[in-house]
Amino acid sequence: MEGSIARQRMNKILTHIVLIIMSFIMLVPFAWMILTALKTNQESISVNPFYILPHNGWHWENFATVWKSYNFLILYKNTLLMIFWRVVCACLTATMAGYAFGRLKFPGKSFLFSLVLIQMMVPAQIFIIPQYLMVSNMGMLNSMFGLVFPGLVTAFGTYLLKTGYEGLPKDLEEAAMIDGCNIGQRFTRIMMPLTRSSMVSLGIFTAVFAFKDLMWPMIVCTNATTTTLSAGLAKMQGQYGSEYPTMMAAATLAVLPMVIIYVIFQKQFVEGIATSGGKL
């Protein structure tokens, strides 16, 4: 008995060592971003001599410069709104379609699903011009709808949720069928809550993709008050060009809300255990 406790402790320590090493590897660029933001321009581009830490004092004023030169509150607001709507649309449409593809039988299923797959196989650049024309023909340039438009539905999410639904045990649904629930009730009351983890990961990915989608906000919103963070960031890049410290300060400020969103979302992962563990 004692031996196994010692072994467990060993295991835990080993796990932590592996995780810490990996954390370090993954953290480097992020740390780099913040450290560069605190350097002088000269320091930031020198490879030889190479400074990891800021050498000539810590230049916190880089953050102030960036904060002042752009209206970050508006950018935050637009970005969060765009992310919110894209996540809502993606989760709603994808969970419905995913349930149908994962659990229901209907003629033409494999054909329709292959359409979903094909959407993911073509380079995204071919969608830009037609989608821009659609938004412009609808008179939605410079609007929130225009920003959300390409994210109304998601092939990736549909596939993800289909996988999630397929993994659920069959007996649950059969029990509900015997209770006289129709398919819609089965879906909203039993199946959907069980795929919470998949929905959370879809939410996270939708948010990340929406956040990183620089191209789209830039083309549909020429107006400064409807621009999002990443597009604003790109504009800054144009302004500061090779001034890495300022650019990195801007990037750090831009990333903050995403990190906060993730921290909130990933709590849902932990809760996912409790719900699915309790019901099964």
Next chain:
Amino acid sequence: MKKKMTLAEKREARWAYLFVAPTMIGLIVLNFYPIFNTVYQSFCKTGDFGKGNIFVGLANYQAVLSAGETWQSLWNTIKYALIEVPFGIVIALILAVLLNKKIGGRSIYRTIFFLPMVCAPAAVAMVWKWLYNTQFGLLNNVFHANISWISDPKIAWISIGIIGVWSIIGYNMVLFISGLQEIPGDYYEAASIDGASGLRQFFSITVPLLSPTTFFIVQTRIIGALTIFDLMFMVMDKTNVALPKVQSIVYLFYQYSFTNGNKGYGATIVMVLLAFIMILTWILQQVEKKAVYHA
């Protein structure tokens, strides 16, 4: 010979159509209209200057299929996928399994592994450029080597693949964690009572029950890796001699469609890529029926 559907089946199909309708309508408007446009363009010639599309039949296909650079970049892309897909998945799976245990600081680790996904591409590029720098880079200094990591055509594709693996780990890991969450805990409890060791549990419970998620990741990452576009440009300059040996097929499409304004030729490259991925996907789907465990 069409089988007649029973009433229950009909009802089920009606619900199913209702559920897929929003997604399908959206996909057709948002994505399939542009895809059909691309298919049409692949039969046209567009040198632009406001001329628009001129129908030329199969001439583009002839040109694309007989061009050496098409096959070279397709091969480059496959080589990249051969690094990114397996390594990215295995490392992420190990991390996800470790992070699914009840250990201290789990949320912190998960957050850290997620960070590369939101990090500014410029920061990522700067770090990797410095790591790979021939004279002053960390890698060469640590190993006392003098390797040109990104300008030697023989090595460059591996260097790029490493960046690819690094940037995809967080993505795969989030998916694996959510897949692991959906495995009921009592399976493990039962196995523990039976005295199955950790490794046994991993192979007899985790692997089969996680196989749908794994298959999903394999499928989406293969597609993702084969349509990779901008990774090379984060660290490589346009003048880099190794570029022809690492440039991806989507890059080639971009060159023709955007830079040179020859949309017809670019569209044809997309069609070739699409055909290739479709064949792969079809094979994968056959494998799925055999290898994936369905509850």
Next chain:
Amino acid sequence: MKEKFGKFLASEKKKLAGMDRRQKIAYLAEYYWLWALGIFGGLFMAVYILWHAFFTVKDYRFYVLFVNAPIEASQEIGNRSALRQGFIDRMGYDLKEGMVEFGTASYFNAAVDGGTNNSYFQSFVAVVEAGHLDAAVMEEDNLKAVGAAGRFLDLSRGEAADLFAPYADRFVYAVPYDTEYSEDPVPVGIDISDSDLGRMGVYEDGCVLGIGAYSSHPEDVKAFLEYIGAEGRQP
């Protein structure tokens, strides 16, 4: 089908009849929230889209893009500048009928990297191919690279040739990628370095104007050239 639906409605009505208002709302929220959300969402979207499709300004009356202009310059040449207002007044544009865009948020150099991995370049291509872009101002080498891909009007052919003939001595030439179109250099831009705009100091090394390949108002571009004081010579 209809009969069944009627039966269903009747049974639901019976269920609802035995409840007070709060219970009714709770019942409906519990069982029909997805339906309610779907119907309201769908209706809202339909109304919203139709509203915009019929009642908002969609077309660009004039669209000029200043590529690689420093951000400070947006005060002088951008959407809030006196330059734009002056041009609107001069041309008598009605902003309720068409938008007038003096864009400054665009940074790329096609001569250096072909616009690869540059979102600004992609959005530039999108507005050109959508036919929205009327004119773009940028550095000479950049414009040559863009022009070689046929993104600008060939000033030696068609109507454009007559329209812009007075500027023939300022033409900037580029050899098209499409050798079937022409193997000789084709005029794709007009040097405006010595115009009033060029003298504003936005572009330190001079600037060239190109006319969008699918522009529907080349004559407005000509008016713009006159407006910014780029003098033409009658041949």
